[in-house]
Amino acid sequence: MSAEDDDQRLLKIGLPKGSLEKPTFDLLSKAGYDVYGSSRSYRPSIDDPELRVRLLRAQEIGRYVHQGFLDCGITGRDWVAENEADVEVLTDLPYSRATANPTRWVLVVPEDSPVQSVQDLEGKLISTEALNLTRNFLKENGVEAQVEFSWGATEVKVPDLVDAIVDITETGSSLRANKLRIVATLMESFPQFVANREAAADPWKRAKMERIVLLLKGALEARGKVGLKMNVPEKQLQSVLQTLPSLRLPTVAHLSQEGWLAIETVLEEKVVREIIPDLKAHGAEGIIEYPLNKVVH
Numbered sequence: 001m002s003a004e005d006d007d008q009r010l011l012k013i014g015l016p017k018g019s020l021e022k023p024t025f026d027l028l029s030k031a032g033y034d035v036y037g038s039s040r041s042y043r044p045s046i047d048d049p050e051l052r053v054r055l056l057r058a059q060e061i062g063r064y065v066h067q068g069f070l071d072c073g074i075t076g077r078d079w080v081a082e083n084e085a086d087v088e089v090l091t092d093l094p095y096s097r098a099t100a101n102p103t104r105w106v107l108v109v110p111e112d113s114p115v116q117s118v119q120d121l122e123g124k125l126i127s128t129e130a131l132n133l134t135r136n137f138l139k140e141n142g143v144e145a146q147v148e149f150s151w152g153a154t155e156v157k158v159p160d161l162v163d164a165i166v167d168i169t170e171t172g173s174s175l176r177a178n179k180l181r182i183v184a185t186l187m188e189s190f191p192q193f194v195a196n197r198e199a200a201a202d203p204w205k206r207a208k209m210e211r212i213v214l215l216l217k218g219a220l221e222a223r224g225k226v227g228l229k230m231n232v233p234e235k236q237l238q239s240v241l242q243t244l245p246s247l248r249l250p251t252v253a254h255l256s257q258e259g260w261l262a263i264e265t266v267l268e269e270k271v272v273r274e275i276i277p278d279l280k281a282h283g284a285e286g287i288i289e290y291p292l293n294k295v296v297h
Contacts, residue, residue: 015074020096035053061074066196077092090195108165109183118143122144125145126138128154128166218296224268
């Protein structure tokens with residue numbers, strides 16, 4: 001195999017460093033990929049010889065994918081938009097730093113500020129890390145205001161240094177703790193798996209990316225779900241099935257012992273705690289609950 005062929009059999013993928021780093025590594029682990037190495041390393045190892053990982057700030061990944069330094073990567077929808085990166089989005093990945101909810105870019109002022117809408121910021125000063133998102137939002141609303149780049153600690157700059165900020169939040173708890181009030185939401189954002197358009201046109205690279213996406217989506221689908229299996233007397237089958245959530249299609253199989261059946265299904269974990277006593281009351285035995293890594297439809 002030539003050096004060119006070797007390069008074609010190598011996929012360069014960017015993963016986010018920082019607040020999304022741990023949940024991304026956890027998701028990859030559930031999908032079957034173990035990423036390991038020093039936390040200070042920007043080139044961690046992965047247990048797939050066809051992948052080369054680069055650990056970068058999420059803010060930069062979309063741009064590097066667009067420019068072709070990376071074949072693909074996981075980064076926020078917000079940073080793809082902020083960098084105006086021309087990339088192909090293969091899938092949304094609904095996870096975040098602390099919850100399964102999207103993060104939000106919000107326009108924020110102090111609780112006692114007279115500002116009630118974006119129009120009230122005409123001619124005012126706004127601080128943010130997301131310059132393009134903010135300027136585009138102001139333009140869409142016909143507002144002219146000065147927008148300056150924030151190097152961090154944005155929420156402490158109002159009201160002494162600026163009139164308003166545009167900041168990212170997941171739960172809003174930090175904003176409330178700093179006595180800040182949300183005026184408007186500019187964008188909701190989840191991570192996305194994005195691809196360089198030229199790399200996505202390469203048959204081998206695209207197939208490799210689609211395999212990764214399939215496994216990542218399977219890992220996300222398994223989130224909050226568990227497997228449940230049990231043995232049931234055949235005469236109690238219908239009453240047990242009626243106890244299980246109606247949207248699930250359990251597997252039913254005959255056991256070697258005549259008159260008994262095995263049932264196996266996938267359920268939301270929070271549902272299982274409610275129905276196990278009922279299943280037991282309907283004659284189910286040997287009830288086993290087990291964790292899931294992936295659910296692929």
